[in-house]
Amino acid sequence: MASNRRFFSYIDGTFERLSRRSAQHVSRRSFLSRLGGAMVGAAALPLLPVSRKANAAEAHGGFKTFAQNAQTKDSSACNYWRYCSADGYLCTCCGGGPATCPPGSTPSPTGWIGSCLNPDDGKTYLIAYRDCCGKDACAQCPCLGTEGEMPVYRPQLNNDIVWCFGASSMVYHCSSAAIVGLAQ
Amino acid sequence: MPADAVAREAGTTVIPILDSVQDYSRNCQGCHGHTGISVAEVPDLKDRVGYFAHTPDGRRFLVQVPGVALSMLDDRRLAELLNWILRTYSPAQLPADFRPYSEQEVGQWRRSPLKKVLPARDEVIRGLVEAGVIDSPARLGFKSLGGTR
Numbered sequence: 001m002a003s004n005r006r007f008f009s010y011i012d013g014t015f016e017r018l019s020r021r022s023a024q025h026v027s028r029r030s031f032l033s034r035l036g037g038a039m040v041g042a043a044a045l046p047l048l049p050v051s052r053k054a055n056a057a058e059a060h061g062g063f064k065t066f067a068q069n070a071q072t073k074d075s076s077a078c079n080y081w082r083y084c085s086a087d088g089y090l091c092t093c094c095g096g097g098p099a100t101c102p103p104g105s106t107p108s109p110t111g112w113i114g115s116c117l118n119p120d121d122g123k124t125y126l127i128a129y130r131d132c133c134g135k136d137a138c139a140q141c142p143c144l145g146t147e148g149e150m151p152v153y154r155p156q157l158n159n160d161i162v163w164c165f166g167a168s169s170m171v172y173h174c175s176s177a178a179i180v181g182l183a184q
Numbered sequence: 185m186p187a188d189a190v191a192r193e194a195g196t197t198v199i200p201i202l203d204s205v206q207d208y209s210r211n212c213q214g215c216h217g218h219t220g221i222s223v224a225e226v227p228d229l230k231d232r233v234g235y236f237a238h239t240p241d242g243r244r245f246l247v248q249v250p251g252v253a254l255s256m257l258d259d260r261r262l263a264e265l266l267n268w269i270l271r272t273y274s275p276a277q278l279p280a281d282f283r284p285y286s287e288q289e290v291g292q293w294r295r296s297p298l299k300k301v302l303p304a305r306d307e308v309i310r311g312l313v314e315a316g317v318i319d320s321p322a323r324l325g326f327k328s329l330g331g332t333r
Contacts, residue, residue, distance in 0.1 A: 099194075109223055112214035118190060125190065126201055126209055165215070166223030179194035180209065181201035 066145060067117035078143035082127050084116035085145040088175035091132055093141035099178035101132035107176070108133050109166040115183045126180040133167035138174040204261075204268035211255050211265070220273035224326060232324060234270055234277025236308065238317040244293050245308045247285070253297035263290040 070081040075098040076090060082098060083090070095102035111130035118125060164170045191198045201209055209218070216222050220230030227233075236242035246266060247253060255262060263285040270278055298304050309321045318324065 109217070110215050110226070113209045115210070121190065123190075125198065126206065163214070165225065179190065179198060181199050183201060183206060 067119055070117070070119045072118065072120050076141060078141070078145070081118050081120075082116055082125075082177040082179065083143055083145050085114040085127070086129060086143050086175050086177055087145060088131065088143070088172065089138040090141040090143055091138075091174040091176045094132075094138035094174040096132065096174065096176065099176050101176060102135070102138070102174065105132035105135040105173040106168050107131075108164045111163050113180060124183040126183045128178045128180045129163070130176050130178065131163040131167070132173045132176060133164035134169045134171055135173040137172055140174075143175075204265050207257060207261060207265045208269065211257065212251065212269070215251075220269075227324070227326060229269060229273040231274055231277060234274030234282075235312055235317055235324065237270060237277075237282055238279050239308070239311050239315055241308045241311050243285070243289075245298075245304060247290050247293040248296055248298045248304070249301055250297050253294040259291035259294070260287045262294070263287045266290065 066079070066084045067081070070079050070084070071077065072081050074080060075082075075092045078086075078090070080098070090098075091100065091102060092098050094105075096105070101107045108131045111128055113126055113128050115124050115126050117123070164172055215226045216229050217226075220233075221228050233246070236246050247262075252262065252266070257265060267284040270282070305324075306321070309318075309324050312318050312324070313321060
């Protein structure tokens with residue numbers, strides 16, 4: 001892990017030093033290529049997660065197109081209901097499951113919590129998005145849920161940050177989505 | 185997929201998570217952990233954060249850390265969340281005459297989020313030592329600084 005000095009300089013205002021999980025692979029988002037530099041240390045302090053609020057009341061407004069196209073059967077597809085704010089490679093396609101890490105990777109102890117609408121019961125559930133880390137990027141089933149997505153200058157609302165803080169390494173492998181609870 | 189099917193899928197009973205518990209999960213838990221303890225580089229809330237409520241500087245600091253000040257919660261919910269965090273994770277460290285955050289205080293202080301968090305934190309901690317709230321700065325050290333949890 002990086003030295004304390006680098007950690008301090010990071011959290012003292014250098015929001016720019018964010019690493020993109022797929023830096024070594026083709027990025028699907030043009031602005032990701034502008035995120036240069038490597039994140040050193042695991043300076044999560046300014047990067048607190050904010051949920052992508054999936055409100056049942058909004059489900060049938062324009063905002064909730066993900067839920068309108070979601071399904072509840074196939075967890076290897078990007079429109080699987082839990083992946084409304086997933087951004088990365090699906091662990092289901094990488095030898096793991098929707099909420100379990102593939103062998104050889106470790107779940108990050110940090111992550112962020114969003115919420116998705118289950119289209120079958122119309123209820124909103126809190127979903128914990130945790131990255132699996134310590135193994136080269138899986139590069140299967142890339143998905144990009146953009147519920148409530150904001151550009152990186154609003155880090156609390158950005159799901160491109162590598163959420164491997166506290167894991168054995170910052171190398172991103174895949175993303176999992178575990179059901180935490182009912183948000184209503 | 186009725187709720188029990190979701191529960192089977194989740195492998196557990198799916199319980200409602202509401203109000204400040206939900207606000208905490210959505211805005212803080214990812215880094216600070218559901219027990220108020222997380223990784224070395226993130227300060228523990230558990231058995232620690234209550235100390236900050238002892239001094240005016242400390243009270244203000246908790247509102248001005250970027251994760252709090254810049255959160256998407258409105259002033260009222262943010263004040264409720266801060267009070268919930270203090271009472272849930274660090275009740276034993278609160279002053280006996282703890283005055284909960286008001287919506288007004290939060291609204292005022294969050295307008296000045298800290299750009300350099302660690303120097304401000306160090307200063308607050310010095311004040312806590314001077315006021316006799318804690319014995320030494322190490323009490324509120326990060327593990328990564330060689331302190332103990």
